[in-house]
Amino acid sequence: MTTLLETTVCNEKTVITNLDIFCNVLQRHRKYLCKFIEWELGICVDENNKCSDRISQEEIDKCAREFMKHFVICENCLQSDTNILTKVGKRQVKKSEIYFDCNICEHQTPVRHERLASLAFENIVPFIYQNKRGEWDVSV
Numbered sequence: 213m214t215t216l217l218e219t220t221v222c223n224e225k226t227v228i229t230n231l232d233i234f235c236n237v238l239q240r241h242r243k244y245l246c247k248f249i250e251w252e253l254g255i256c257v258d259e260n261n262k263c264s265d266r267i268s269q270e271e272i273d274k275c276a277r278e279f280m281k282h283f284v285i286c287e288n289c290l291q292s293d294t295n296i297l298t299k300v301g302k303r304q305v306k307k308s309e310i311y312f313d314c315n316i317c318e319h320q321t322p323v324r325h326e327r328l329a330s331l332a333f334e335n336i337v338p339f340i341y342q343n344k345r346g347e348w349d350v351s352v
């Protein structure tokens with residue numbers, strides 16, 4: 213299997229060397245992937261992408277694949293060109309209404325991972341605004 217996240221070891225701690233590039237490619241803010249890794253592995257990831265423990269390459273990559281499955285890959289066409297948003301058109305958005313929108317086939321995949329949905333909800337809802345046409349929209 214291809215390596216997704218590259219790591220190195222510094223003072224017995226794992227550092228993810230391409231985390232920011234990886235997140236840019238996936239069009240997801242790094243905080244989502246860092247949190248996901250923290251939940252999955254029970255560690256902390258600091259702002260320099262250094263883990264609080266030594267983690268194997270396999271474990272880190274497993275996290276990356278799970279993250280993509282839950283939060284990036286379109287369930288319809290299996291492409292990764294998607295954007296996180298909510299169904300717009302109303303002001304009140306529920307946690308169960310966090311989707312990612314496919315830029316290839318336009319399918320909306322619901323975020324079924326409870327904690328990722330909560331995290332996205334907390335980060336998206338403050339950015340809902342009324343656009344010039346008077347419709348409710350999100351600015352993320």
Ligand SMILES: [Zn+2]
Nearest residue numbers: 286289314317
């Ligand atoms: Zn798609």
